[in-house]
Amino acid sequence: MNKETIFEELFRAIVEVDEEKAREAANELVKEKIDPLEGIEKGLSKGMDVIGERFEKFEIYLPELIMAGDVFNSAMEVLEPEIMARGKSVAKKGTIVLGTAKGDIHEIGKDIVAMLLKTAGFEVYNLGKDVSTATFLQEAEKAKADIIGVSALLTTTLLGQKDLIDLLKETGKRDRYMVMVGGGPASQDWADKIGADGYGVTAKEAVSVALKLISKK
Numbered sequence: 001m002n003k004e005t006i007f008e009e010l011f012r013a014i015v016e017v018d019e020e021k022a023r024e025a026a027n028e029l030v031k032e033k034i035d036p037l038e039g040i041e042k043g044l045s046k047g048m049d050v051i052g053e054r055f056e057k058f059e060i061y062l063p064e065l066i067m068a069g070d071v072f073n074s075a076m077e078v079l080e081p082e083i084m085a086r087g088k089s090v091a092k093k094g095t096i097v098l099g100t101a102k103g104d105i106h107e108i109g110k111d112i113v114a115m116l117l118k119t120a121g122f123e124v125y126n127l128g129k130d131v132s133t134a135t136f137l138q139e140a141e142k143a144k145a146d147i148i149g150v151s152a153l154l155t156t157t158l159l160g161q162k163d164l165i166d167l168l169k170e171t172g173k174r175d176r177y178m179v180m181v182g183g184g185p186a187s188q189d190w191a192d193k194i195g196a197d198g199y200g201v202t203a204k205e206a207v208s209v210a211l212k213l214i215s216k217k
Helices: 003-017 021-033 034-055 062-086 108-119 132-143 159-170 188-196 203-215
Strands: 094-100 122-126 146-151 178-182
Touching: 003 021, 003 034, 003 062, 021 034, 021 062, 034 062, 034 108, 034 203, 062 108, 062 132, 094 108, 094 132, 094 203, 108 146, 108 178, 108 203, 122 132, 132 146, 132 159, 146 159, 146 203, 159 178, 159 188, 178 188, 178 203
Parallel strands: 094 122, 094 146, 146 178
Antiparallel strands: none
């Protein structure tokens, strides 16, 4: 099976909410020694993009969204060991806390970023989903973080990214932390508008941005 076919199988597994197909395609990808990150980007994530669009248009509802997430996680159980095995042991680069903004239950993209940050040498504190602005700051202080990452997958929760930056300014702590933003409705223009320090379109790009930011500290 060529890699394009495997990517299509991964994509269809998500869209069709077929856990068995997802695991089979993921195992085939590992067997063929294809870069698992490419499989995530061109297969699984593309499928989740479709699911996310359907959810925002009310074509599907929360149970279907959660089921699609379970299919994604099932494939990731196969792919994650391969990703970690390909990662090289590196010295600690910095500390980052990240989570999904308040009111948002999407975690998949953020969890991929967390995993890749770990392989790149970051100490990662993954706060999960539906994280309040105050919690981001509280956990960043506890972890002595260098970077705070806020993901938002719904347009309605995008303001959570701005709220964090506003809180940091209000408390006089803006210079203490670098703030990265990401997620479907986010953009470089949005990041510039709210005064974020970094933005990444893909998980791999987010890691590159984090490494660039930490090198300037």
